Amino acid sequence: MASSNLPRRIIKETQRLLSEPAPGISASPAEENMRYFNVMILGPAQSPYEGGVFKLELFLPEEYPMAPPKVRFLTKIYHPNIDKLGRICLDILKDKWSPALQIRTVLLSIQALLSAPNPDDPLSEDVAKHWKANESEAVETAKEWTRLYATGE
């Protein structure tokens, strides 16, 4: 590993992510850039995303851990807090970031967001409206998208 100027913290986090992965989550650094991670999150059970495998990218900026990691979905997903470009509306990725949080905690929070969409704090206005107006129909769309885009068929 070309890690001579990589902070110890990142190395340790990476090792721990690989050796003791969180259930339903995998994250591995790219060969050429140890600050770039390929992430997969399994759609949580009892959610419209169940059965889906969602790809994300995660990047640790120079200031990490003083600044939060940058994360976005690569797989299309129908969710009120995630927009067309895969950007995620999550407080700990913005003002609620603390250097004592980690890649692992961030990914667990994203997994939890899939189980509990919050249409009251929307990033994607249309989806959130749909969610509030007719939740069961929105859930159906989310399931449909999961089947279409996240099952690797």
Place this chain on the structure above:
Amino acid sequence: MMEDSCDDEDFYDGGGDDDSDPDSVVISYDGLMDHDSDDFDDLNSSNLIYYHRSQNYAILNEDDIRQHQEESITQISTVLSISRVAASILLRQYNWSVSKVNDEWFADEEKVRKTVGLLENDTPLPADQELTCGICFENYPRDRMRAVACGHPFCVVCWKGYIGTSINDGPGCLMLHCPDPSCGAAVGHDMVNELASKDDKEKYNRYFLRSFIEDNRKTKWCPAPGCDYAVNFTVGGGNYDVTCHCSFSFCWNCVEEAHRPVDCGTVSKWIMKNSAESENMNWILANSKPCPKCKRPIEKNQGCMHITCTPPCKFEFCWLCLGAWSEHGERTGGFYACNRYEVAKQEGVYDEAEKRREMAKNSLERYTHYYERWATNQSSRQRAIENLHQMQTVHLEKLSDKQRQPESQLKFIIEAWQQIVECRRVLKWTYAYGFYLNEHEHAKKQFFEYLQGEAESGLERLHQCAEKEFQGYLNSEGPSLEFNEFRTKLAGLTSVTKNYFENLVRALENGLSDVDSHAACGRAGSSHNVGGSSGKGRGGKAKGSTSRSSSSKNMDDSGHWSCEYCTYANVRSSTVCEMCQRHR
């Protein structure tokens, strides 16, 4: 519930500094009504600045601010028996209100502690020789680790990074918590002092100072560009005008420049209107003339002076004199040497009444009328401020030399200029007031325009005397015999003008209510009422306001005549009003 009454004491009950600060004493005028001794005899100028009925604010420089801040912290720290660091955190949370902190603390200490993250007991660092930093995951000996009251250990390097990042993110650093996401323990000034870089500490202290002004209901920064003073204001008394030591006057309530006697609502409407229209207006004024017949603005985009207005008007006229083209020819001295200006004006090309109706219909023109006067007084005031400054720094000394008068005897000149500056400000805002005055309230409108006209013509005479006549004495070879006359005249004009403006300010502040009972009175009648209602008929006499309707055609004793229509004071020699182009 008792918040308000206590709050006012935040600054004062600590040090009583209000009394001890000589800077906060501004000349105050002790009432307006008892000023009916002879205007010209009353050269005592201690009551020149008439608008401070009482001083209900104090100007604070940076040292004052720090001192007040320290006093508040001392007070809370003493009363609650907590550290100064904890006291500042509490005060910050409750917007620097000592009484609010007291109330909240004694109502529910536990809740307050939880809200701001002040733990009752310190948890020491874990006892191990070596500890793991929760940020970089490195192990360090115990003495390289720090924690706030909660005891969550982080290494010195990570703490520095954490604090530095937060300070560079802005004033939120004043409410910093332990990095542990589940922990709300506050990080105070002491940690910052120990761990932040020199630059960051300075930034933090700046935010800390700013917070004391910006988060506090009773203080604001002076809005003048580059001014570092703050103002502490005690609400009550209804007058919001504040004058900073930098000499900028502003309204405490809306932070626009001072606009008494006009209320904040009118001012904000007017400023909004100006920002929406002024650019259009300026362009139109600079680049066009209204067609003399239909009043639509015309831009001259070709060289010839022969203008034909677009249909349906199709009026043909001369760009220079705005007279009908059909009357141009050899007789007038040729098309391009147009001397028809005076002739056209005197003949009254158009029926006056119809013209007036046209004007009334055209709201843009109405707005232009008020805007031009508002803006002119604004720039006139700006120049007067410069003049005043020049007077204080250069001219007074020179004059003292020339006229062999001690500078202390020349104060009347400074006072005249101060009066001019203040009057220009008031006058300017009366045009915003006039714009919003209901067109249909004729009596009020007439009364207003009468008062405004009186004030304006008085001011013009004062301004002229202070500007033009003064030059003569400044540039004379040696002492002039007439200098004492000049003194008497200028001081007299200052005093008279002050009275006119007091009348005006008072009348506008009570909503021109004097006029309600005399609604039917005409202009001549109302001129008597002014004198009567203000308790001093002399303002009128001194200046000859009653002569408005007399044979001297509005001529006053300094050779001005004020225009019947727009009240502008014109020089004796002109027959047409400089401002609105109407005949005398």
